[in-house]
Amino acid sequence: MATKNAEAHAAVAKKYEWGFATEIEQDFAPKGLSEDTVRYISAKKNEPEWMLDWRLKAFRLWQTLEAPDWAKLNVPPIDYQDAYYYAEPKQKKTIASLDELDPEIRRTYEKLGIPIAEQEVLAGVEGARKVAVDAVFDSVSVATTFRAELKAAGVIFLSISEAIREYPDLVRKWLGKVVPQRDNYFATLNSAVFSDGTFVYVPKGVRCPMELSTYFRINAENTGQFERTLIVADEGAYVSYLEGCTAPMRDENQLHAAVVELVAMDDAEIKYSTVQNWYPGDENGVGGIYNFVTKRALCQGRNSKVSWTQVETGSAITWKYPSCVLAGDGSVGEFYSVAVTNNRQQADTGTKMIHLGKNTKSTIVSKGISAGRSDNTYRGLVRVAPTAENVRNFTQCDSLLLSDQCGAHTVPYIEVKNPSAQIEHEATTSKISDDQLFYAMSRGLDAEAAVALIVNGFAREVLQQLPMEFAVEAQKLLGISLEGSVG
Amino acid sequence: MLQIENLHAEIDGKEILKGLSLEVNAGEIHAIMGPNGAGKSTLGYVLGGRPGYEVTAGSITFNGEDLLEKEPHERAAAGVFLGFQYPVEIPGVSNVQFLRESLNAQRAQRGEKPLSGAEFLKLARAQADALGLQHDMLKRPVNVGFSGGEKKRNEMVQMGIIDPAFAILDETDSGLDIDALRIVGDGINRIMRRPDKAVLLITHYQRLLDYVQPDRVHVLADGRITRSGGPELALQLEREGYVGVGAEVAA
DSSP states (O other), X not given: OOOHHHHHHHHHHOOOTTOOOOOOOEEEOOSSOSHHHHHHHHHHTTOOHHHHHHHHHHHHHHTTOXXXXXXXXXOOOOXXXXXXXXXXXXXOSOOSSGGGSOHHHHHHHHXXXXXXXXXXXXXXXXXXXXXXXXXXXXTEEEEEOSHHHHHHHXXXXXXXXXXXXXXXXXXXXXXTTSSOTTSOHHHHHHHHHOOEEEEEEEXXXXXXXXXXXXXXXXXXXXXXXOEEEEEEEOTTOEEEEEEEEEXXXXXXXXXXXXXXXXXXXXXXXXXXXXXEEOOOOOTTOXXXXXXXXXXXXXXXXXXXXXXXXXXXXXXXXXXXXXXXXEOSTTOEEEEEEEEXXXXXXXXXXXXXXXXXXXXXXXXXXXXXXXXXXXXXXXXXXXXXXXXXXXXXXXXXXXXXXXXSSOEEEEEEEEEEOOTTOEEEEEEEEEEOOHHHHHHHHHTTOOHHHHHHHHHHHHTXXXXXXXXXXXXXXXXXXXXXXXXXXXX | OEEEEEEEEEETTXXXXXXXXXXXXTTOEEEEEOOTXXXXXXXXXXXXXXXXXXXXXXXXXXXXXXXXXXXXXXXXHHTEEEEOXXXXXXXXXXXXXXXXXXXXXXXXXXXXXXXXXXXXHHHHHHHHHHTTXXXXXXXXXXTTTOOHHHHHHHHHHHHHHHOOSEEEEESTTTTOOHHHXXXXXXXXXXXXXXXXXXXXXXXXXXXXXXXXXXXXXEEEETTEEXXXXXXXXXXXXXXXXXXXXXXXXXX
């Protein structure tokens, strides 16, 4: 046998493809975390008084809290005073058009392949589709494309900082209503120091004419990225939202603690897709992003629907449970997840489906893929309140192991307080088989391509849920994330 | 085309092939027959490069190149096709996707342009038609939920699409009914019976050889070739059994 090891080693030597840092001048908040930091951020953003008060309240609360330790994660202590909480690319205050954007920032986005300039996406597949991008570079949203077309449809798509100034009533009505300030340690921290993020409002009966997208990228050293996203779909509205993330390679760990709140009114539907590709650290577990994120949807209205789809390939540590509170009668929650861990990565991810309304339905499909010496945990809660008649839930958790040193864990919590509920749970764990690998290789695929093909097949049910342009990217990412994992 | 000399191979430290020599020329079809446990499938796997099958002595030369130096996917690109006795299921991956990626990976290794989706689909449909495989089977996940006969037919569709120079077919006839046997036999003749191609048919029984006439027949017993002859040897085996032709003798 020619050596499989040599190939595996060559593949391991391949580095994180997005590990470049951009040299641009940045404005930092003073290092460390105090009320002054919170005031600095709020002042930088010209925020109204109520917003500052809201932040300060969160900060004072945060000081009384302790970081959660119930997840199956080994989290080194984080020194919150040894980080910057705000980094802003230095540039002219306002941008009239994309052409005025700092060329270095633009080049970064081009390297990432983000369609920041207006462009037709994937012509010929489903007709020309458009994606509007709100790009967050470190802490500031630098450009929002397609604004005019969205405005004509009545859709508000802005950075959250702008929304706080321009639509204070709307923001104030919903901010912190789905994820309250005291929800958890990281959500509280985010409430105090969130730097930017995205706000979307889709008015009654409007079907958002394009996919909305935010691309997050952490660039500056030692900055946490705390974005805040709020999406409200009014009665009968529909919106599909894409979130993509990358970060340059750094030796130090960078904290990312985002909060995403979704609200769906009667008959509204929100589809939220994430492809998370933060720097995972090197093969020894040095560096990488700590991704401690709180995402929750409130299906407030009757027959409303929220669908979360996530492909998680990056981050050193992932702690994330996109959830649905199914309050409206007949509302539907869905969670489709692929989580890949390689080398020393750790992921504890899953969902919570809280059934409050009658005839509410939820579907959970989780595909965990572990390689190297990583640990991958699915943690999920299905709760049926006493008032919730005729609830249905279907949960499927599949784990695929690619090495004999990795771990896959499934931790389902089921709390049913109403006897009419129908809850189904299926779980499987399998190892990628030598038969499959050899079969694929004997047809011409090298070891990496064979693994990527088999893994993509395993994750297919979830990948199918992604919008077309994201699905292609996600498939490639799965292959790249697992390079060097076989042999 | 293929020269195997004094091949010794073991799995988990147990020697299975014990000095096997064989030469196959372009334009020839050879049949390898032999009792269970003689090492027939091991020979197929060693030719395909399956990890775990360790060659301890001897050589395999394919078109002048050392085959043992190559990874399985490199052997495929060089023109070697292994038809599996038990074709493997790959859930979630459609036949079309699997074969297009495989074929284009081979073409890339040979410095050829990839086939477009449309070009590939045309090729795949023509091969499926020739082997009586429904087009919707091409869209289904690789071998998942296929009957034994469908799996074997699917192997032949793959062979037709990949169009190899040399095919090792490991008990392609097992699990086939009479009609399917004829279709598969016709497929082998159509795809592989060419002056520039060759086939190694590994089989237990004469019945496939009724449809695919071998030029040479070899008896493999206890890890080496104990007898070789023309097509009449297969008929003699069918009549007299392996004992009758001395295959049990580990000389």
